[in-house]
Structure formats: C-alpha cells, structure tokens
Amino acid sequence: MEPRKQPAQARSAETVAAIVEAAARILEDKGFRGYNTNDVAARAGVSIGSLYQYFPNKDAITKALLRRETEPLSAALEQAGDAPSLAEGLQRFVQAAVAHQLRRPVLARLLDFEEARLPLQAEVGALGDVGAKALARLLARHGAGRGAAARTASRDLFAIARGMIDAAGERGETDARDLEARVTAAMSGYLDRMKIIAL
Amino acid sequence: MEPRKQPAQARSAETVAAIVEAAARILEDKGFRGYNTNDVAARAGVSIGSLYQYFPNKDAITKALLRRETEPLSAALEQAGDAPSLAEGLQRFVQAAVAHQLRRPVLARLLDFEEARLPLQAEVGALGDVGAKALARLLARHGAGRGAAARTASRDLFAIARGMIDAAGERGETDARDLEARVTAAMSGYLDRMKIIAL
Amino acid sequence: MEPRKQPAQARSAETVAAIVEAAARILEDKGFRGYNTNDVAARAGVSIGSLYQYFPNKDAITKALLRRETEPLSAALEQAGDAPSLAEGLQRFVQAAVAHQLRRPVLARLLDFEEARLPLQAEVGALGDVGAKALARLLARHGAGRGAAARTASRDLFAIARGMIDAAGERGETDARDLEARVTAAMSGYLDRMKIIAL
C-alpha cells in the first residue's frame, strides 16, 4: 500500500504529483463511483502503466492523496497546541481547520470518510487523533485539567469543530471569518458550560 | 429509483423488509465495498430475481434503508421542535439523535455519508434540513429570533450535535446519558456565546 | 479454488462440462500461453460471467480439468493393484496408462506438468502417488517385498512407465499394443534386474 518507487528524478516526482492531483480532481468531480485508476491516469496525462510504476494499487493513491491533504493540517493543528494562550490556541486551531476545509470542501469530506477505511500505519495518525491530542495539550498547558475528562473534552471540541466546518463546507459557505467566529464560539461555549474553563 | 411496487400483500411487505434489513447488515459488516445486490438477496433469503421485483435498482434499496433509518428520527426531531420550552426541546432533540446513533452507529455513519449522493426527492428532506428546521422553529417559538441569523444558528446547532454524536458512535461510546449531557452543553453554550439566548 | 456452485440443474451441469472441455481444447491448441479465461468462455459458448459463476478463478478450471482427466486413470490404476497376479496387474496398469495418454497426449502432458503447481487437496492424491501406491500394493500382495526398497521400486516402476508413455505420446505414437509391450518389458526387466521378483 505504500508508494512503490521513490521518485528519483524530477520528472518522476512530477508524475507522482500529477497522479495524486488527478485523483483529487476526479474525486471532486465524480465521487467514489467515478474514481477509477484508468481515469486517474488519463487525467494525469500518464499511461496506466506509469501509474502502477509509482503506486502498487488504487488504495495507495488514495492514501497518498490523504496524506498530501492531511499533513499540512495536522502540522498546523499540532502547532496550535503550543500557542501561548488558550484563546489564541483555539483561534489558530479553528483558523487552520477552516482554511483547510474551505479550500477543497468536497475533497475534504470524501477523504474524511475514506480515512476510516484506510489503515494509515502509525506514521500518520488519523486526523482526529492528532487534533484531539493537540487540543488536550492546549488545555493541559493552560490549566484546564488533564485526565480522562480532559481527553473527552478535547475529543468533543474536535468533533464540534469538524461537524460545523464540514457542514459549512458542504453548504458552500465561503466566508471563513464568519465561520471561524461561530466555531470558536461553540468551542468556548462548550468549555464554559462543562466548567472546564471560562474564556 | 423508487420501490417498484407497493407491497400489496403481507408476504411482500416481509420480503421488502427482509431485503432492506439484509442491506443494513451487509453494510455494517463489510461497508460499501462488500455491499452488492447478490449478497443482499442471499442474506435476505430471497432470489436475486425477487429482489429486482421489489426494487428497480441497487440505489433504491439503499434509499429504502435510508428512509427506514431516517424517518423515525426525522419525526422525533420535528416533534422536539414543538416542545413547550427551549430547554426541553433541546433535550428531546438530543435524546432522539443520540438514541438513533447509538443504536446502529456503523450503519448510521455510512448512511449519513451516502445521503449526500442519493437525491431523495423532496418528499423526504435530508435529515440535516429536517433537523435544522425543527431547531429553527424551536428557537423562533421561544423568542430566539428568526431570519438568516437564526437559520444559521440552527444549522450550526445541528452540525454540533451531529459532529459530536457521530464521533461518539465511531468511538464506540455507549453511555447515552453522558453523551446527551455533553451535546446539550455544547448546544446551549453556543446559543449563549452567540447571544442568541441564555439558557 | 473449489467449484463455486454445485450445478443444480441439468443446464448448469452442461455449462460446467462445456467450460472444462473448452479449457482442454485451448490447452491442446495453444498451450499455457494462449490459455485465458476469456477464450475459454468464448470457446465454451458461454459468457465470461457464467464461467465465473461456476469457477472462482482460473486455477479452479484447470483443477477441474485435471480431476476430470486424472480420476478415471487413478481408479484404473488402483484396480490394477488388486489384480490376481503380478503379471496381470502390470498389464492392466500399463494398459490403463497407455490408453489414457494416447487419448489426448498433448493435454496429458500439460496437465502432468501443471499438477505440480496446483495443490490438489488431499482428496485427490497426485497421480504419481496413486500409481506408485497401487504398484506397491501389487508387489506386496505377490511376495515382492514391502518396506523402503519396495517403495522405491514401485516409484521407479511408475517413473519408467510415465517416462516411456509420455515420450511416446509426444512423438505421436498410436499403436497402443506395441507401446504396452515395451513398457511392460521395461518394468519387468527392472524387477528382474533389481532381483525383486522374476517374471
């Protein structure tokens, strides 16, 4: 399921990138039903044989795409966990997540679903885990508790954010600022109500 | 795409029900990858020919299943919109949603995803629309505003609930009470923060 | 690797037989290089889908053909082991083997080779084992020893017969009587020389 060949030459790297992007486009245009390797290859301007030089099977392509889309967000979420204040951490967190989702909402939603089926080996944790962990760290670092309760809270916060942002993307919202404000409100409202911390 | 024939006789109704339940089981066991009409028919104890007597195509089965799972919840959500108080309305709303998701979490998640692809004609609104509308009515009836802002708020509330409940189901949570409390907290926290209404 | 569906109706049985025979013909005509499921189906006058209704994969077809060709011979060889005299046993043994090989020599050779690659589960022993065992029984029952030496001898006898008959088939010999006489001579000559028994 891993990339078959490390693209050694520049040309190869381009080919790999083209395949992954083609996969993204096809998923956006036609969904999983229309997502097949022949079309991906064609859209990438590459022969089907070349596609299989770089990816051992279809899932490997999806996985590569998943990584490409997920990793920058993961990194941003992790950084948010190290913010100087809780408020700023949440803000960064939400900003990153919103920016990610509004960039390619259809794709984000499809990959989000597919993530469950594709066992990304340990190397890349599921997005949900990464996000929840970053939030847990943020809470812990700013006196909002540790332990099981804090873990549940951080998972809930992540779920709130994901649910709202996902729905907004699906609805076609484009105003990032507004969405960020609402998501942040929901998250701090939750913290408030759960008496975890008052913001 | 609609059921091909209204089951006139009791036996037919049983057959239809068996097919739909078989579809549910297969989706739960093997996901979309293993979901095919031949297996559904076999699991239902029915010939593939009979299956196609009752359903014109595969999507029609999925749709029937979607309806079967969704309609009771839709009805419950609508009722919650008519509750005597906002607090009670939210509570009923969350109770219904949590009960639904925890009953068959895997199935709920898969259908939730598939809902986007299957154009249920107007007759049955998407669950999200129904839920958001019920919440909007609830807010309106208890002095929490109307108009665009309220519509956005109700959609957000629905998204918060769906996000949290979905994640809980995926994680295998089983304590409905606890989950309900957290979801309610998140929703009222949001209303609070957004200055829509103080609960 | 086993037949997928027991042909319940007469029509099905015919289809299965047609597929197996088509496989035989294609192997004879074009060898393993030209042996592919699409051509087998076409030659059987059946759609590729039907072929896969009865056989889960290509090897299963080869296996069915192997059984069809091998089982009668196996049975005949086993019977030869129970002959009233050593001479008659050898004669029957050789007759059966020669008749088998001269019937469809090309096919016999190809399947003989393929047998090594296809692990027929215990049910059907490899032809070589069956034949050698029958010969061992024959020798034992007529005072030609048991134990390791007899086992080696029976394997050698089988190998002699197979080698000669195979080569004759490949060369296009058609005179069964003559071939039988030579093979019998070789086998009894071996027994003689090895001082196992004098015929």
Next chain:
Amino acid sequence: MEPRKQPAQARSAETVAAIVEAAARILEDKGFRGYNTNDVAARAGVSIGSLYQYFPNKDAITKALLRRETEPLSAALEQAGDAPSLAEGLQRFVQAAVAHQLRRPVLARLLDFEEARLPLQAEVGALGDVGAKALARLLARHGAGRGAAARTASRDLFAIARGMIDAAGERGETDARDLEARVTAAMSGYLDRMKIIAL
C-alpha cells in the same frame, strides 16, 4: 530470438552470464509464474534496458539458459555413445544424466518442459534427440542392431532414464550412486527383455 549481439568484450559476456543466471534463479524460486524480464534484470543487477541490449526478447533468455544447461549434458551424452563397451557406454550416459539432474533439479524440470515450446533451431537438437541418437550409435557399435527397432529401443531407453531421473529429482533424491544403479538396471533390463542384447 537469438542473442542480439555477440558479447565482444569481457564485460558484456559477464552481463550476459549474469542475466542468464538470474533467469535460472528466478525460475527455481518462483516458477514460470514469477518469471518476468523486469525481475530478471533486477536480479542480474542490470537495467531492463541493458537486458534488451543483449536479448531481443524474453524467449531468447530462456533459450540461452536452456542452451547453457543443456549443452554440457548433450556433449557428455554424445561422448557416452563412443564408449568402448556397451556397459561402459550406458554407465557414462546415466552418470552424466544423473549428475545433470541432481545439480539443479527444479531448473532441469522446468527447462525440460519449456524445451517443447521453444523451437531451438537445428543447431542445437532437442536433448531427447541427442540422447537417443547417442544411444542408437552405442547400440549399433556394439552389435545390438540398427534400423527402426533399434531407434525405438534407444528412444525408450532415453525415456526410461529421463522418467526415472526426473522423478528422483522431483522427489529430492540426492544419492547419485544409488539412482545411477537403478537407472542402469532398468535400462539393461529393458534391453534384455526386448532381446536386443544381454548384458
């Protein structure tokens, strides 16, 4: 189908040899199913492009391997035909054949089978022909007849030897002396019984 270029330089000869040996190894390890040019090239430590510089196509590699394996044996068998006595001739013949087969039994068996499919042009006769001819010469030179009967006998003798030695190789026998004795016994027993000559 012939080697594309005569290796003029030493390095080329090494490359060719490496390719042929790689082919041998892969055939031994994975059989025909796993025998493909890309893997052969990789195993030979050569690029696929280089492989095709020396061999015009895959069959040419197999053929070169066949020659490499077959020629020394052919030569030895021919020499056996010139032995001073029939007994010594048979002995040399069997020794050479046994030594060949026990060296790389799996490879020998595979190539034996493939020989039928690859039309080695006249230059190199099929092993069977060479062996049978050597035996025919041996018989003729020692008063055991000429003509059709002797030709048949020599073919039978070769078939006996091949059959026994092949089976022994497949079974994993390693005791060359013992095997030689049994094969010689079978051959002389045959000559005896067929009244061709008494040894």
Next chain:
DNA sequence: GATGAATGAGGATTCATTCAT
C-alpha cells in the same frame, strides 16, 4: 410471482518492450 442462470461492460493490475536521456 419466484427463481437463478446468464450476461457483458467495467475496472484493477501485470509485464514485455521501447526510447528519450
């Protein structure tokens, strides 16, 4: 109505071979 045999388009993957660098 029910059955299940049959269909065949569609899709994943392999691998011999070429050719630009």
Next chain:
DNA sequence: TATGAATGAATCCTCATTCAT
C-alpha cells in the same frame, strides 16, 4: 552503452441487471 521511465495491450475478475423457465 546504460538507464529506467513510460507505454498499453492483455488478462483476471466483479457485479448490476435481465430473462427464460
């Protein structure tokens, strides 16, 4: 001469759907 990226025909197999019985 060597390289290895690229090619695409060939092949295995699946599955939604039809239709004769």
